[in-house]
Amino acid sequence: MSSQVVRYWPLILMHLLLSSGSGATAGKVPAIIVFGDSTVDSGNNDYIPTVARGNFPPYGRDFEGGVATGRFTNGRLVTDFMSEALGLASSVPAYLDGSYTVDQLASGVSFASGGTGLDAMTAKIASVISISQQLEYFKEYKERLKQAKGQAVADEIIAEALYIFSIGTNDFFVNYYVIPLRRAQYTPTDYASYLVGLAEDAVRQAYELGARKVMLGGIPPFGCVPAARTLNREAPGECNEEYNRVALRYNAGIRDAVVRLGAELAGARVVYLDVYDVPSAIFASPSEYGFENVARGCCGTGLIETTVLCGMDEAFTCQDADKYVFFDSVHPSQRTYKLLADEIIKTTLQVFLA
Incomplete structure (x- = not known):
């Protein structure tokens, strides 16, 4: 090492320490933290x-x-594939699953609950975990993380x-x-606006708790899920x-919310998570994606059939779920989730890795 480098080494070291502060750092994602419904519920x-x-x-x-x-679904979810792509665990644990240690939860956790919504009334219908309760669990998770890892490490993971x-x-x-x-x-327009406001509030609350890298998802073309097709009286x-x-109207509102x-x-990066276009492309040309059945689960x-009804009709369940866009009448198959995850990993996720 030259004498000049030795002489200025303390200043260089101080610069490195100061530049690695608590703000969000591009290319560094030590954990994936998930809020939502059955599309991302790992088992809560x-x-x-x-x-x-x-x-x-x-x-x-x-x-x-x-x-x-x-x-x-029959296998993994989009968030599981994303976790793996980030070099983390191959699946994201459910927070309420007591078999996971805090060390395991430190690299990923899902607070999501199948059947829930942004509207508290939606959670009450199915007796599931509201988005407000999910955020309360996040507060609890932060405290557990601090106790296990220490304040500095916990703060870095959260940020x-x-x-x-x-x-x-x-x-x-x-x-x-x-x-x-x-x-x-x-x-429908007013309800969409109401829900967009609730989504914004949820992100703000997560931000106050330390979130800085956020993907705020839209919703898929739910008019094409098998249950919606079955209940379509006109056609x-x-x-x-x-x-x-x-769905498109709501998604436009979410895009605007992301900008706001x-x-x-300050210091946060919020991006729109598109879950509409990939399913739409699959519905339009299923055979191009290797699917044989798009209208039935x-x-x-x-x-x-979904949830308990799915278990009751197991004798009629297909042999190869990879040929089906949906596993039950509402939820995509693992293969569909993989296709969506691949697109997200290739595009949206790169915003946080550049």
Whole structure:
């Protein structure tokens, strides 16, 4: 080492220390922290009194070990594939699963609950975990992390983690259309605006708790899920285009919210998570993606079964879920989730890795 370098080494070291502060750092994601509904529930509903569960066959049959973990599909979720792509665990643990240690939860955790929504009423319908309670669990998680790892390490994990919000479909499909509780109070446009406001509030609360890298998801074209096709009175078996228009309207609002949040939340990076375009492309040309069935789920008759009904009709369940876009009448198959994850990893995730 030259004498000049030795002479200035203390200054160089101080610069390196100061530049590695608590702000979000590009390219560094030590954990993935998830809020939402059944699209990202790793099994939290297994530990609460609700019928909205997926901890029995045929769910999980293509998961490692063939275990029904509580994920509402035959295998892994988008967030599991994203975690693996980040060099973390191959699956994201459910927070309420007591078999995981704090060390395991330190690199990823899901607070999500199948059947929930942004609207507190949606969570009440299915007796599941509201988004506000998920944020309370996050507070608890932070404290557990501090106790196990120490304040400095815990603060770094919280600041550098990737936060994903995947929620909103149940608010429309269940709480507005199937059980029209909110339809008596709101037009579709007004309800979409109300939900966008709730989504913004959830991100703000996560920000106050330390979140700095946030993906705020839209919702998929839920008018094309098998259950929606079955319930489509005007064109049975076809996509309900009204539902899809509502999804697009809501997604436009979420995009605008992302811009507002990005301008408002100092030091945070908030990006829109598109979960509409990939499924739409698959619905338009399923054979191009290797699918043989887009209108029915693999489970049971594929027309209406989900959660407990899926378990009751196991004898009718398909042999190869990879040929099906959906595993049950509402939830995508592992292969569909993988295709969506691949697109997210290739595009949106890179924002946080550049």
